[in-house]
Amino acid sequence: MDDARVRLIVCTVGGSPDPIVLSINRDRPDAALFVVSQETKRVLDEQIHPRLEKAPRLCDIVVVDRDRLSDSFRGISSKIREKLREWQVSPSEAVADITGGTKAMAGGLALAAAVLGLRTRYVAGNRPDRLGAVEPGTETPVDEANPFELYAVLQQEEAARMLAEGYPGAAARVLEEALRKSCSTELRARIGALAGLLRALEAVDRFAFSAAKSDLGKALDRLEMEPRLVGGPVVLERLRNLRDHWEACGSIVSSGNKPQDRPQTPLMLELIANARRRRARREFDTAVACLYRATEMFAQDLLWRAFGANRGRIGADNLPEEAVSRLQADGFAPDSSGFYKLGLARSFDLLRYGPEELRHHAGVYEALKPHLEFRNASILAHGVASVDEKKALELEEAVLQRLDIAPDDLPDWPSIVLSLE
Template sequence: MTRILVVSVGGSCEPVVNACRELKPDFIYFVCSEGPKGSSLTIDGPGEPCGDEKKAIAHQLGLQLDAYRKIEVADPDDLNACYKAVREVSAEITARFGPDAEVVANYTGGTKTMSVALALFAIIEGNWNLTLNKGPRRDLVKVRAGDMPVLVGKQAVALTLLRNQAREFLKRYAYDMADAVLAQATVNQLLSGSYQDELLRARRLCQAFHSWDVFDHVRALELLQVTGGKRCAPFIEALLDISGKGRATGYEQVVDLIFNAHRRAAQGRYDDCVARLYRALEMLAQVRLQKEWGIETGNVELAKLPEHLRARYSQLADADGRIRLPLRKAYDLLAELGDPVGRLWQESQRPIVAALEGRNSSILAHGVQPLHRENYETYATVIEGFIRQALETLGVKTRCRQLPREELLEM
C-alpha cells in the first residue's frame, strides 16, 4: 500500500526530518508558509536554511523532485486558508494515488494554526492516521533532540464530533441519517472496545427506531430486544402491544400513528403528518367496529347488522357484491349502532368534516396544494382531539409512547 505523509513545516527542520525517516513515506506533502521568510525555504532552499550548518530538508532526506510537493500558504496564521490547503492535498492524494492510499499526518512543525488545521482535517474529514513527534524536553519551548513520531489517539475528539452531528439529526427523528453519521466511525475507524460498544449500541438503536418509524415493527422489536437495557424496556413493551403480543387493547396502532404524525411535523412534512392523522381517524372506526361488533369495514356482513339496517346497507354493495365503508360511513354506522364512539362522532361531526375537506386539498389526498404548519395545527387539533376523547370515553389506555430524540445516545 502506498504511504503518503502530510507534514506541517515550521522553523525547526529536525522534527520534520525525523518524522520522514521514521515513517518512510512513498510521497511527502510539505504544508509550509511562502515568502522570503517562510518555511518553504527550509524544504529545498539553497545554502543551509535549517541552521546549524544543515542543508534543506529535501537534501537531508535525499529526496528527488518527484518524491515530494510543497503546499505553500500565504498566511500561516489564517485557519481557513490552512484548512483549505489541507483539503486540496486530500483531493490530490485521492486523484493521484487512489482512495486506498495510507495517509499519515504529522503536525509537529509549522505554526500553531497550521498544526490545528492539519489535525482537524485528519480528525473530521480525512481517514488519516495522526502522528506527533515526542522526545525529551529541557524546557517548554520545544523538543530539542531525539524526537520520534508516535500515533496520536483521535477517537475521543472524532467521536464527539460525530455524536454532535448525529444529535442534530436525532432532534428531527432522522434516525437513518444519524446512523449514517455514526457509521463513519464504526466502518472507517479502528475503535477501542468501550468506544466500539457505545457506538454499535447507538447504531442498533437508530436502526431499531428507524424501522419503527417506517412501520416495520417486527424488525424494530427484534433490534430492541437484541440491544436490551433498562431504558429500552418501555419501548419493547409498547412494541409488543402494537404487535398484539403484550397487554394489547387493540387501539395501539391508532395511537402509534398519532405519534408518527408528530414526528413528521417535527420534520416539516405536514402533508405526511395529515395523511397519518387521517389514517388514525379511519383506523379508530375500523378497530371499534371489528372489536365491538365483529364488522369488517372492507366487507360488511349484513347478518351482523341489526335487521332494520340491512336493507339500506345492502344498497351499498359494489359490483362484486361487497359492502365497503369509507371513513364517514363507518362512523355513521357506529352512530346507528348506538356505540359511544358513534355518539361522539355525531356531536363532533361538523368540525371534523370541515377539517377533512381541508385535508382533501392536499397533494397526498385529492388536491395539488401543499399543506403548511397552520393547516396541520388546525387539522391536528380537531382530529387528534376527537381520537383522544374517543379513547378516553372507552376507557382505553395504551403503553404507546413517542420515540426518543437525542436522548437515544444515552440509552
C-alpha cells in the same frame, strides 16, 4: 480513538528530524509519505532514512510550497488519496504527523487529514525556552482523534435535539453526515447503529413497518452490546417490544387485500400514537386524520367480531333481519355482491343488533360526534378549515376515553438519549 495498527505515516519534513525518526521507529509502518519542500528534500536521505530501525517497505514524497497553505493542502490531500488506493490502506490505519515543516505545510497536512479521516500526531517534549525546539531525548508522541470525530459528537448533540422535537428523519440525516466524515471503526459502528434506529422511527412515522423492522433489527445488533448509546437497558427493552409491535402492524398492513382474520388493534394503537406525535409537532390536521382513522379501525374490528365483516364490508346474509330492515328503511342497499359498505356513524349504530357484550359500543359515534365534526370540515377531509391544537387535543382525549384506551397501552417511543461516549 481507533486503536488500529498504523500502516501509513504521513510526515511533514523540516526542522529537527528527531521527531520523525521517533514516530516511524515507534510504529514501524508498512508505508511512509513524506511532505517536503524543495529546501527539505535532502533531509530525507541525509538525516532520516539512515536512522530508521526498520525502513517502511513503501515510501514516496509530495513536494509542496512551504509558504502556501492552499498549495500544501491541495498537494497533500491529492497524494494521500492516491496512496491510500495504491497501497490499499484505510484512513483508520493512517496517521498524519504534523510536527515538522513550516506552519503552512503542517496546516495543509492537518486539513487533509481531517477531510480524509486520518488521525493526527504531534511530537511534544520539553522546551527549555518554551518556544524553541524540543529538547533531545524528551520527545513524546501525542496522538489525537481525527477532528471529525469531535465533529461527530457535536452532530450527535444536534441529532438528539431534533429527535426530542419529534423529527427522527432529520436527526438521522445529521448523523449520516457525521458518518461520512468519521474514520474510527468503533465510532462509525456507533453512529451507524444510532442512525439506523432513527431511520426506523422515521419509517414508523410514515407507516413503513417493513423498513422499520429491518432498520431497527440491524441497529439492535449493535445496541445490544452498548445499551448506554440509547439511554440504558430499560430503553433498549422498550425498543425490543416496539420491534415486536411494529412487526404485528406490518403483518396487518401486508394482509390488507385478504379477508380480515384478526383484530387490527396494534395498527389502531399505532395510529393514535402517531397522532400524539403529530400533535406535539403541531401537525394538527394530520393528527386528527390519524385519530379518525383509528376510530374507523376500532369500529371495523367490532363489526368483524359481531358479524364477520371484512374491514367494514358486511355481508347482508350475516346481518340479523331487523338490521337489514333498518338499513333498507334508511335507504341503504347492498352492492351487487350482497355487501354493505357503511360509514363510521352507521357502523357504530349497527352494533345495537350485535352480540350483547358489544352493544354498549353503539353510542360511541354520538359521543364523539361533536369532536369528529371539525375533522370533517378540515382541509384533509371534506372542507377547507384548519384544526387548532385545542381541537386536536380534545379529539385525542375523547377517543382514548370512548375507545377505553389507557395512555400506557399506546406504543409511544421511549425517551431515547443518543450518546456516542
